[in-house]
Amino acid sequence: MSSPASGQVAELAAALAATASRPWTVMEVCGGQTHAILRWGLDQLLPPGLRLIHGPGCPVCVTPAERIDAALELAARSGVILCSYGDMLRVPGSTMGTDLLGARASGGDVRLLTSPLQAIALARGAPACQVVFLAVGFETTAPATALLLRQARQLGLANLSVLLAHVRVAPAMEALLLDPATQVQGFLAAGHVAAVMGSAELRELVARQRVPVVVTGFEPADVMAGLLQLVQLLEAGTPALANAYGRVVRERGNGAAQALLREVFVVEDRPWRGLGTIAAGGFGLAPAYRGFDAIERFGLAPTQDGRPRPNTPCISGPILQGRAIPPDCPAFGSACTPEQPLGAPMVSSEGACAAYHRYRRQSP
Amino acid sequence: MGDRIQLAHGGGGTLMQQLIHQELRALYADPAQVLHDAARLELPHGPLAFSTDGYVVQPLEFPGGDIGSLAVTGTANDLAMAGARPLHLSVGLILEEGLPLELLRRLVASMAMAARGCGLTIVTGDTKVVERGKADGVFLTTSGIGVVEAPGPIDPTAIRPGDQLLVSGDLGRHGVAILAARHGLALQPPVLSDCAPLWPQVSALLEAGVRIHCLRDLTRGGLASALQELAEAAEVELAIEEGRLPVLEPVARSCALLGFEPLHLANEGRFVVAVPPQARDQAQALLAASGGAWIGSVRPATGAGARVLLTTALGTERLLVPLSGELLPRIC
Numbered sequence: 182m183s184s185p186a187s188g189q190v191a192e193l194a195a196a197l198a199a200t201a202s203r204p205w206t207v208m209e210v211c212g213g214q215t216h217a218i219l220r221w222g223l224d225q226l227l228p229p230g231l232r233l234i235h236g237p238g239c240p241v242c243v244t245p246a247e248r249i250d251a252a253l254e255l256a257a258r259s260g261v262i263l264c265s266y267g268d269m270l271r272v273p274g275s276t277m278g279t280d281l282l283g284a285r286a287s288g289g290d291v292r293l294l295t296s297p298l299q300a301i302a303l304a305r306g307a308p309a310c311q312v313v314f315l316a317v318g319f320e321t322t323a324p325a326t327a328l329l330l331r332q333a334r335q336l337g338l339a340n341l342s343v344l345l346a347h348v349r350v351a352p353a354m355e356a357l358l359l360d361p362a363t364q365v366q367g368f369l370a371a372g373h374v375a376a377v378m379g380s381a382e383l384r385e386l387v388a389r390q391r392v393p394v395v396v397t398g399f400e401p402a403d404v405m406a407g408l409l410q411l412v413q414l415l416e417a418g419t420p421a422l423a424n425a426y427g428r429v430v431r432e433r434g435n436g437a438a439q440a441l442l443r444e445v446f447v448v449e450d451r452p453w454r455g456l457g458t459i460a461a462g463g464f465g466l467a468p469a470y471r472g473f474d475a476i477e478r479f480g481l482a483p484t485q486d487g488r489p490r491p492n493t494p495c496i497s498g499p500i501l502q503g504r505a506i507p508p509d510c511p512a513f514g515s516a517c518t519p520e521q522p523l524g525a526p527m528v529s530s531e532g533a534c535a536a537y538h539r540y541r542r543q544s545p
Numbered sequence: 546m547g548d549r550i551q552l553a554h555g556g557g558g559t560l561m562q563q564l565i566h567q568e569l570r571a572l573y574a575d576p577a578q579v580l581h582d583a584a585r586l587e588l589p590h591g592p593l594a595f596s597t598d599g600y601v602v603q604p605l606e607f608p609g610g611d612i613g614s615l616a617v618t619g620t621a622n623d624l625a626m627a628g629a630r631p632l633h634l635s636v637g638l639i640l641e642e643g644l645p646l647e648l649l650r651r652l653v654a655s656m657a658m659a660a661r662g663c664g665l666t667i668v669t670g671d672t673k674v675v676e677r678g679k680a681d682g683v684f685l686t687t688s689g690i691g692v693v694e695a696p697g698p699i700d701p702t703a704i705r706p707g708d709q710l711l712v713s714g715d716l717g718r719h720g721v722a723i724l725a726a727r728h729g730l731a732l733q734p735p736v737l738s739d740c741a742p743l744w745p746q747v748s749a750l751l752e753a754g755v756r757i758h759c760l761r762d763l764t765r766g767g768l769a770s771a772l773q774e775l776a777e778a779a780e781v782e783l784a785i786e787e788g789r790l791p792v793l794e795p796v797a798r799s800c801a802l803l804g805f806e807p808l809h810l811a812n813e814g815r816f817v818v819a820v821p822p823q824a825r826d827q828a829q830a831l832l833a834a835s836g837g838a839w840i841g842s843v844r845p846a847t848g849a850g851a852r853v854l855l856t857t858a859l860g861t862e863r864l865l866v867p868l869s870g871e872l873l874p875r876i877c
Contacts, residue, residue: 187859222861268804295728401859519869530804540863 186402193405194226200412204230206364207411208503210354211371212239212531213399219540221401231412234364234503237353238371240318241268241529242501243453244346246275251481252315252344253279256289258479262307264292264300265315266322268529273522277493297322297329304333304341313475316343320377323347323464324438327445330470342475348451348463350374351382356459357502358390365392365503367411372398372426379434380422387422397425445470454525455501497524500533507537514538550644555674564672568649571657572636574666584668586633589692594629596620597688605648605682607726609718609737613652615813616685617659617667618740619764625744626760626816628695628751631663636670637686642677652683663742665689694751701778703758708843709825710783713746713816714739714836715791716768720810721799730803736795741814746835750818755828759819763812769853770809770867771817776851785841785865788858809868819843 209215215235218224224233237243253274256263263281270281270293285291290310294300297314304312316326326347333341350371357363370383375396383394393414397407407425414421424430444467451463466474476483494512499505507513507526517523519535526532553560600616621631636656640649660667697703718739725732743762750757759779761771768790776783792807800807817840820828829839846852853865 190859220863221857221859222863223859225861226859293728295730539866 186400189402190223190226190405193402193409197231197405197409197412198228200409200416201228201231202416204232205366205412205415206232206234207367207369207408207415208234208236208357208365209369209404210236210238210350211369211374211399212236212242212529212533212536213373214238214369214371214397214404215533216531216536217399217401217404219536222540223401223404226405227408231408235500235506235533236357236368236503237453237456237501238319238350239501239526239529239531239533240322240348241272242497242525242532243348243353243455244269244272244317244525245452245454246273247482248315248317248344248346249274249280250276251476252281252313253284254481255313255344255475255479256281256284256291257287260310262290262292262303262310262312263315264294264303264312266295266317267293269315269317271522271528272525273528277523278521297325298332300329300341301332301336301338304338308340310340311478312341314341314343315346317346319348319350319371319374320438320442321373323446324377324435324441327441330445330466330473331441333473334470342473342478343466344475345464345466347446348453348459349448349461351378351386352459352462353453353456354394355386355390356456356462358392360502362504367393367415368395369404369407369411370394370396372396372403372430375424375426375430375434377435377438379439380424380430380432384422387420391420393420393423395423395425396430398429453501455498493523495524497526497534500526507534508541510534548646550640550642550646550649550674552642552674552676554640555672561672568646569638569653569670569672571653572660572667572670574660575668581669584633584635586668586690588632588690592693594624594627594691594693595688596623596627597686598623600685600687601681602723603681604726605652607738608722608735610722610740610813611652611655612683612685613655614659614740616687617656617665618663618742619813620687620689621663621665621691622743622762622814622816624689624691625742625747626699626762627691627693628699628747628757628760629691629693630748631665631689631691631742631744633668634660634665634687634689636667638670638672639680639684639686640672640674641680641682642674644682649683659742663744694748695757696751697756699757699760701759701761701775704775704779704781704819704843705758705821706781706843706845707822708758708819709822709828709839710772710785710841710843711818711820711825711828711832711839712763712768712791712837713743713818713832714814715793715796716763716812716815717792717796717800717807717810719813720767720805721796723811724803724805725799730799732795732799734795736799739812739814743814743816746816746832746837749831750828753827753831755824755831756821757818758821761817763815763817765811766868767806767810767812768808768817769806769865772853772865773867775817775819776853779843780846780851782844782846782849782851783841783853784844785853785855787855789838789840791836791838806868808865
């Protein structure tokens with residue numbers, strides 16, 4: 182199996198133990214990092230006082246249930262081809278037990294895409310059908326949706342639209358800090374978002390909120406190196422931004438991707454599933470692209486505030502806010518499993534519940 | 546006879562005779578047997594193993610194999626997992642109207658070659674044609690007979706604490722080959738399916754006198770599912786060393802990209818074997834030639850029940866659990 186640089190990880194773990202003089206609570210924002218931490222058992226290598234809480238950085242998890250409901254409604258219509266990324270197909274809507282795979286089994290035309298641009302070929306190949314792309318994800322996947330829309334506009338494709346659920350990470354990090362109950366003292370930020378957006382947004386966040394943020398990647402050594410830098414900043418009392426992922430993340434990010442985002446989207450307040458509406462928390466369509474909005478084209482109900490329904494035992498809200506861990510949930514592993522998920526964090530490979538269920542069900 | 550399968554090819558008339566005699570003849574080691582309703586077999590003495598399996602893979606052809614080689618090798622491998630030398634196979638073909646004849650010819654040639662590679666003969670068969678849209682190109686069912694050459698029972702309940710676990714080769718390649726073909730991922734260099742007969746490796750172990758407690762081929766669900774099934778059937782805990790698992794770099798990289806666990810990916814030419822502790826080194830030497838490796842050992846179950854624990858390359862521990870649901874590529 183590919184080597185996770187075990188020597189380097191052991192050295193970083195020793196350095197962390199030598200650096201941490203008191204307890205610290207930090208959040209890894211990205212689900213990819215949560216997954217790596219549990220996958221590699223990195224929490225078993227940390228000094229006892231260093232507590233990790235798992236952030237909301239799972240794009241599938243934070244997509245509002247109403248968006249899934251809208252997708253389900255469209256998938257049930259004849260003449261509609263509903264397409265999205267693989268792990269969106271198993272996310273339950275607001276009614277328990279409904280998902281896009283189920284819609285497909287009931288006769289809906291639901292397609293799995295690995296790139297949004299595949300929707301162009303779908304739309305051209307089925308001119309009598311309406312192709313709807315359920316567009317989810319952070320600043321990592323939003324540029325690909327933007328590229329799809331730019332091309333669709335150039336081609337004048339009238340039978341393509343998007344159900345937009347792209348969200349912005351930095352405003353959500355700030356919203357978590359503004360919660361008076363927050364325990365987060367520092368962040369590990371997601372390297373792939375920073376690779377697109379650069380450092381500016383995070384620098385502003387650090388300046389406003391006075392918390393240290395370290396950008397890092399997803400390999401075990403990246404996570405450990407990020408934690409070491411974060412603890413060093415905390416111990417020194419320095420609320421600064423550091424980059425532990427220099428091999429990927431540049432100060433200015435990806436200019437071409439940012440230009441695409443600016444052309445196709447506008448920043449809007451958006452609901453995050455489990456977190457509620459976050460100011461400037463996502464993207465809407467720029468005026469020139471409004472015609473591609475599936476909500477308007479099909480006359481669907483707009484999205485609500487993203488808060489979970491009170492009638493479900495799922496505690497995905499507190500989990501996505503880092504106020505609870507999956508084993509705290511009464512449904513975890515019993516009423517809620519990857520086969521019968523009650524909430525999105527049990528579905529996605531980046532969801533905290535799925536990661537705990539997969540690697541930690543009976544703790545070793 | 547045209548260049549596509551028509552409904553009449555399954556209708557029992559002259560077109561069907563043409564299909565059988567011109568196109569399917571290559572399947573049979575002894576073409577005379579085609580004309581009979583049943584094959585007459587001379588079998589060696591000893592217990593027999595008998596197995597059947599259906600094959601519905603898409604795409605029909607993929608890097609390193611096709612549904613034909615899979616259908617022959619898969620059933621032969623099920624026999625090998627019972628410690629049996631594969632001898633004879635039947636093939637049931639369900640063809641979809643409109644199937645290109647050229648594709649059928651390639652699949653038939655591939656089945657014949659796989660049969661030779663497995664050392665078995667295809668002795669009887671059946672062909673049906675269904676309307677367009679009622680099948681996915683080709684469905685195949687194969688049933689096989691083999692003679693058991695293992696001296697003792699090969700069964701999960703024969704697994705004992707202290708037993709040693711080995712795999713017969715690198716893991717996950719078939720799964721990556723299929724997923725890449727299905728999702729249009731152009732991997733450079735391409736990852737080829739590991740589809741291959743298992744009997745030669747099993748036979749080598751048996752001939753060397755290695756006492757085999759259990760064999761399990763790693764098909765859908767991969768090593769993770771096979772190990773969990775063995776742990777539950779034997780009511781033991783399996784301790785696996787992640788650093789020992791043979792996963793080739795291109796497979797590991799593709800999995801990292803798509804969000805898959807290599808140990809959940811299908812194989813079609815790999816098995817896991819449990820042997821008593823004293824047989825470990827010998828088994829390892831025999832399997833190493835084909836990329837096999839020792840991967841862990843069997844412990845008594847604890848209060849946590851039958852489970853598979855993985856010691857990561859970092860020295861930490863986690864569960865290894867079976868695949869849940871369908872393998873779906875992740876978003877980012």
